[in-house]
Each structure stands twice: as structure tokens, then as C-alpha cells.
Amino acid sequence: MTTAQLDWREPDNGDAVLAVRGACTMQHLPDLLTRIEALRRVPSMLDLSDLDALDSAGALVLLRLLDRPQHYRNATVRIAHARPEHQALIELVAERAGADPLPVQARSSWHNWMVQFGEATSGIAAHAWELAGFFGTVNHCFWSILTGRRKLRMTSVVHHMERTGLDAVPIVSLLCFLVGAVVAFLSATALRDFGASILTVEIVSVSFLREFGVLLSAILVAGRSGSAFTAEIGSMRSREEIDAIKALALDPIELLVIPRLVALLIMLPVLAFIAMLSGIIGGVLVGAMALDISPTMFLVRMQDTTELYYLWLGLLKAPVFAFLIACIGCLEGLKVSGSAESVGRHTTSSVVQSIFLVIVFDALFAVLYMKLDL
Amino acid sequence: MNVTVDATVISVRGLSNRFGAQVVHEGLDLDVRRGEVLAVIGGSGAGKSVLLRSIIGLQEPAAGTVHVLGTDLRSAESSVRASIERRWGVMFQDGALFSSLTVLENIKVPMIEQHKLPVDLMDELARLKIALVGLPADAAYKLPSQLSGGMRKRAGIARALALDPEILFLDEPTSGLDPLGAAGFDELIVTLKRSLDLTVFLVTHDLDSIFTCCDRVAVLVDRHVVAVDTPARISEHPHPWIQACFLGPRGRSAERALTLRTQEA
Incomplete structure (x- = not known):
């Protein structure tokens, strides 16, 4: 099984269709990512008819190729010719990954430093x-x-x-x-x-x-x-x-x-x-x-x-x-x-x-x- | 890369394990087929966890061979071994999460160590795993000590799934959970197995899990596997331990529940 290959296909209606072949799995991910970076435009559709293997990491990368996390669920319709098991996995990933917006995390380092200083001082007392x-x-x-x-x-x-x-x-x-x-x-x-x-x-x-x-x-x-x-x-x-x-x-x-x-x-x-x-x-x-x-x-x-x-x-x-x-x-x-x-x-x-x-x-x-x- | 399409993903032959004079396993044979959920049951101290540890190479057996994905791990070179080890995930009894790291960091550990991926992709992948095992999103930034037992087990599965393995090893996934939590866990195993195309090897003594989520059951009694069959058929096996276990009060109620459920469906 080989690393996923990416090819452009130009159908008549002017969509930018990207065909993904081979294996789109965790262990091939680094190669796949370099290939994605080499793409010069954003695909509007994905054709998965020749995809051999897919796992959840691969599915996530394909979804990222199409849209931002909030829109993963709508992006699944732009994936064509996927095998039923691949389609099911992509839908599961789209639902779970897009479900929760990112929790707000750490504030600025200056603010953190002040908080730590204050906590340490009151901690000593x-x-x-x-x-x-x-x-x-x-x-x-x-x-x-x-x-x-x-x-x-x-x-x-x-x-x-x-x-x-x-x-x-x-x-x-x-x-x-x-x-x-x-x-x-x-x-x-x-x-x-x-x-x-x-x-x-x-x-x-x-x-x-x-x-x-x-x-x-x-x-x-x-x-x-x-x-x-x-x-x-x-x-x-x-x-x-x-x-x-x-x-x-x-x-x-x-x-x-x-x-x-x-x-x-x-x-x-x-x-x-x-x-x-x-x-x-x-x-x-x-x-x-x-x-x-x-x-x-x-x-x-x-x-x-x-x-x-x-x-x-x-x-x-x-x-x-x-x-x-x-x-x-x-x-x-x-x-x-x-x-x-x-x-x-x-x-x-x-x-x-x-x-x-x-x-x-x-x-x-x-x-x-x-x-x-x- | 060599991908085995064989039906058998784990094959144990003639396995023997000893701790001093105490013999745990003797001449143990077991096969796990691709895509199934296989449960190993047996009394406390029957060596279920030792069997799991022998398969994943944490316990050096006294005799016998273990083939995982077509490779004998004991004789394989370390690079081959490592590539096989990346294709399985293990959840230990209490999750065995690294206590100084948050759940998100715990899940990212195998990704950082094995593959060079961009940080934002790893974060998104780790959060996907958290969602897949049914943890709330805010659990990502919590430390293991801030989680309940059931959540720690779920987080343990999320870390085991970090590299999208083919085989998932679970050591007593439902022990110490309340009945509702345990039922949720059985459901989770079935969902994960179906959607991620996993082979699941699970050590348990929970009869409810056996009837709800397992394709086959291996019974480990008297130092070897006495029978391997579907849950429904294994309860008719004549071995006295199996009879006592499945026809005891708890076995019967678990089986009755299963029959009721299938009738409703």
C-alpha cells in the first residue's frame, strides 16, 4: 500500500476536484502533509474512488483540506465516491471534531506571571x-x-x-x-x-x-x-x-x-x-x-x-x-x-x-x- | 510496508509463564481474528492480565511463541518490533495516564514521539480522540487526578487510539464502573470497533460486557484456554468452571438481558 497521491481533475462544471489515491493513514501522514502543502489552490471537491485505506487521522486531514472545523459537517457532502466505510468514518470524524469549539486557554504570559507571583506570595502566608x-x-x-x-x-x-x-x-x-x-x-x-x-x-x-x-x-x-x-x-x-x-x-x-x-x-x-x-x-x-x-x-x-x-x-x-x-x-x-x-x-x-x-x-x-x- | 490481510492478527502457541514455582500458563494456544472483539475471561489470578502482557511484550514468557500481525515479536529486530508496536494501542486497568500531563498532552505523547506532525494538527487530532471516546471537551485540559475513574479509563482509550491502531488491548475496561457507566463503555467499544475498523482484545470478568460487545470469548482456566466460542454457545460448554460461571445467578441474568434485548430489536 502506498502513500496517498493527489491529482487534480477538471470536470466540465469548473469545480476544482482533487482525487486522492492510496493510503491516507497515520503512518503516511507526514508525506501526505508535504504533498498538501505543495498544492497551489484549495480543492472544492474530493474524489475518494481510488482510496485504499483511511483512518481517523487521515479523515481529519482530508476535512481540513476542505474547510475549517466549524464547517466540517457541511463539508462531507463535497466528498465524492467514497467507499461506504470510509464515508461513515469521515462523517463520524466531522461530527465529533467539529462539535466543540476550542475552549479558551491560557492568557498572556505577563498576566500569568503576575498571577503566579501573587499566588506564591499569598501561598507563603x-x-x-x-x-x-x-x-x-x-x-x-x-x-x-x-x-x-x-x-x-x-x-x-x-x-x-x-x-x-x-x-x-x-x-x-x-x-x-x-x-x-x-x-x-x-x-x-x-x-x-x-x-x-x-x-x-x-x-x-x-x-x-x-x-x-x-x-x-x-x-x-x-x-x-x-x-x-x-x-x-x-x-x-x-x-x-x-x-x-x-x-x-x-x-x-x-x-x-x-x-x-x-x-x-x-x-x-x-x-x-x-x-x-x-x-x-x-x-x-x-x-x-x-x-x-x-x-x-x-x-x-x-x-x-x-x-x-x-x-x-x-x-x-x-x-x-x-x-x-x-x-x-x-x-x-x-x-x-x-x-x-x-x-x-x-x-x-x-x-x-x-x-x-x-x-x-x-x-x-x-x-x-x-x-x-x- | 507489509500489510497482512490474514484473518489471524494475534496467534499464541504453546505459551508458558512462571513466577518462581508458580505456573501461570502452560501450553496456552489462542488466535484472535481480524475485526473481532475477543474477550478473555477467567477467575481472579487465572493469568488474564499476564496473557495480555505476554502478547504486548511486557512479560517475557518461559516458553512458546506469540505472533502479532504475522511477526514473532521476541525474535524480531527492534525496528520491526517498534513498527508493530505502533499498530496497537493498550489501555491499562486504571488508564495509566501520565499524572503530570493533561489529558490532551497524554494523547499527544505518542504522536509527538512517533510522527512529526504540525502542532495544530496534533491538537485537533487529540481533541478528536477525546470526542470519539465520549469525553467532554473541557476534559482536555484536566489532569488525570481531576477525572473520575470512568473518565480516566476513557482517556486511557483515547491515548491508546492516538496512533489509529489496528488492534486495541483493553485490560478490564469495565471494572470499578457503575452499571450505567459500564454499559456506556460496552457501547463505546462496539462503536469504536465498527467505525475505526479495530480488532479488540479485552480482558474482563464482566459477564454483561461479554454478552453485549463480544464476538468470541476465550475461557482461561487451569493455566490454558479451555474453550473459545461465541458468548451464546460458550455458556453451553460442559467445563465445570464455565458452567458455574455462566449458569450462576449473575451469568443467567446477563444472558436473560441479552435475550430480552434481541427480542425487542
Whole structure:
């Protein structure tokens, strides 16, 4: 079967009759379209007596050749000698394709941009409001558990402690070890000129105890576990499992959110402590290998100059960060609607928000500690 | 281009499928003739969907051959395979529409990927398919998540029809639809088959669809096809599963409805 061929026929009455031969189907469409473009005038009639094959795409192209969509139905009479099955198909296509005028679509890009800007701005406000509301809901549920009106699901808590805490130990300690080594190197290079390489000890220990240990572990946990919370709860939501939980007269907050929150509240301080230790070990190692500060000297110097309460100042931030990460992760999961794309969008949003808020709160803590002269 | 005018468009011979120790199909034979609506029925877990997946090449069979439009797809070169694949359309159980694209974009995906056509023609073609499957025009700009189950299935058919295929595979088209919606769907299958000259391979366990829209029924029990015949004659087949299925309360009412309808007509 060959691609459709187009030939002009000139009957006596002066009509411009175009004879279509061969196959007028989807797979021959590109060839047919180039041939149609090469036509120099618009046909008034089509002769389909030698047409071998026709499908709905071909029928549509033939109708477009004759008239505009609104007039397809009237155009069918200008098709001659079609086989009955072809005629039936053309009539069906003419009826369906011409039936509905095009729905009005998108406005100008400038207008769209303004609308998007406005929606995004009001979205941020609505979002902050929603987050505050969720904090309240979670705290209320937490209080009910503390006062014994609801149960804490211990099995679930332990499960999440393992997944978010224990499983994160290798990556957190490796990362902090490396950052500790880098901090030691950088400060040693800068301080060597003043002959004060020994201050490296304070820089590493203070920065890790007060800031880096807890901040790095919180950022890692936000990327690792916050995203997992959103994806887990989100896919449960898109498969109506959350609705099923509600329909069974259970509370998704109590069942899904609280165990994750409690697990993080316990494990993030532990992870932060491990992070501090690994960072300091990184510093010790660099000191011993590159700076002529022996491990003993490092430890003695650290004992002399670094206060113990720095550790508590650092660890105090961990539960706050844990609360932020768990709440944002779970809230974004609960906001998922329907599609797989929505799960992805909310997971991204959850990670971005929790890292952002962790850093904002870290800055607030820094200001607070400074005002308190700590 | 080689156009097969054979009566048989799909021919399955000696098909076997296994998942670990579980044997799904063994020595399964089946022929689908050009221009017919063939339904495959069988209990849940009988391997109906696996059979469909084996035919369209999503499931590598343990043994046996599958010829579609005269070509053995497993041994064919990838270019030949692709040209055959363009000649069929598949509707999966819940439509399997791409959730991030609108219905119109979903229908345009195969057109954009397979043929270079002008954008306005593709838009018009996609809207034609939407009208052909009986969706309202404003469904074109909706996302799959904004549609009901029945509309998603219709949109799934519209995407399957995007390239004007010769064979249409439908996986449980009426499952999860209300009786009126299901009846509308049966009607749609008949209309589409008649006007677009389709061969329809359909997996179902809806007895009403079998009596209203199918030319032949293949019964898949005990790992192979035990009988293939017209709906009216297959209900007289002595196999115990067929007897239990067609002479059970639901089978009888479906058949009675058919007889009533034919008497009225």
C-alpha cells in the first residue's frame, strides 16, 4: 500500500476536484502533509474512488483540506465516491471534531506571571499559618499522650529510631569527621603565620560543640529522614490509606506523626553528640599528622580552654531541630494529593523548608546565646 | 510496508509463564481474528492480565511463541518490533495516564514521539480522540487526578487510539464502573470497533460486557484456554468452571438481558 497521491481533475462544471489515491493513514501522514502543502489552490471537491485505506487521522486531514472545523459537517457532502466505510468514518470524524469549539486557554504570559507571583506570595502566608496550626495539633496530641489519654506506639517509635538514628550513624560520623579535618586544616593554615597553630584546638572543639555537630547532623537528617517521612506518608495519602486510618476511628497524627517525632527527638541529640565526637576526632587526626599537635596535647588543651557547657548549648538545639524536621516532613506528606508528581513536589518542598528553618533557628539560637553572654 | 490481510492478527502457541514455582500458563494456544472483539475471561489470578502482557511484550514468557500481525515479536529486530508496536494501542486497568500531563498532552505523547506532525494538527487530532471516546471537551485540559475513574479509563482509550491502531488491548475496561457507566463503555467499544475498523482484545470478568460487545470469548482456566466460542454457545460448554460461571445467578441474568434485548430489536 502506498502513500496517498493527489491529482487534480477538471470536470466540465469548473469545480476544482482533487482525487486522492492510496493510503491516507497515520503512518503516511507526514508525506501526505508535504504533498498538501505543495498544492497551489484549495480543492472544492474530493474524489475518494481510488482510496485504499483511511483512518481517523487521515479523515481529519482530508476535512481540513476542505474547510475549517466549524464547517466540517457541511463539508462531507463535497466528498465524492467514497467507499461506504470510509464515508461513515469521515462523517463520524466531522461530527465529533467539529462539535466543540476550542475552549479558551491560557492568557498572556505577563498576566500569568503576575498571577503566579501573587499566588506564591499569598501561598507563603497561608503555609506559615498552616505550619503553625500543625505544630499546635501535634503538641496537643503529644500532651494527650503525656497525660495518658492516648497511647504512644512504642514499636513504631523504636522502628523509626533505628531508621532515622542508627542507620544514619555511619554517614553522619564520616561527614563530620571530614568537616572536622577540613576546619582544622583551614584554621591551621591561617594561624600558622601568627605562630598560633595551637589555637586550632579551640577552633575545632568550640565550633563542633556549639554549631557544626548539631547543624550538620540536622541537615543530614532533614535530607535523609525528613524526605522519607514525606514520601512514606505522601504515598499512603495518595493510596487513601490516611483516609482508611481516619475511617477506622484512628488518628493519623497519633499513629504516624508522633512516633516519627518522638524517634527524632530522641535520636537527633544522640546523632549530634556522635557528630561532635567525629568532628573533634577529625581535628585530632589532622593535628597529629600535619600540625605537630599530639593527641594528648590536643586533649589537654581542649580541657583547659573549652567549657563543658558548650556541649549543652549545642545539644539543647537538637530537640528543636528534630521537632521542626519531623513536623515539616509529616505535614508535607499529609498535604500530598493524588498523583506521583505531587509526592515528588512535596518531598522537595519538605527538605528545602526543613533545612531553611533549621538554619534560621540556628541563627536565632546564636543571637539568643550572645544576648545571654553564653 | 507489509500489510497482512490474514484473518489471524494475534496467534499464541504453546505459551508458558512462571513466577518462581508458580505456573501461570502452560501450553496456552489462542488466535484472535481480524475485526473481532475477543474477550478473555477467567477467575481472579487465572493469568488474564499476564496473557495480555505476554502478547504486548511486557512479560517475557518461559516458553512458546506469540505472533502479532504475522511477526514473532521476541525474535524480531527492534525496528520491526517498534513498527508493530505502533499498530496497537493498550489501555491499562486504571488508564495509566501520565499524572503530570493533561489529558490532551497524554494523547499527544505518542504522536509527538512517533510522527512529526504540525502542532495544530496534533491538537485537533487529540481533541478528536477525546470526542470519539465520549469525553467532554473541557476534559482536555484536566489532569488525570481531576477525572473520575470512568473518565480516566476513557482517556486511557483515547491515548491508546492516538496512533489509529489496528488492534486495541483493553485490560478490564469495565471494572470499578457503575452499571450505567459500564454499559456506556460496552457501547463505546462496539462503536469504536465498527467505525475505526479495530480488532479488540479485552480482558474482563464482566459477564454483561461479554454478552453485549463480544464476538468470541476465550475461557482461561487451569493455566490454558479451555474453550473459545461465541458468548451464546460458550455458556453451553460442559467445563465445570464455565458452567458455574455462566449458569450462576449473575451469568443467567446477563444472558436473560441479552435475550430480552434481541427480542425487542
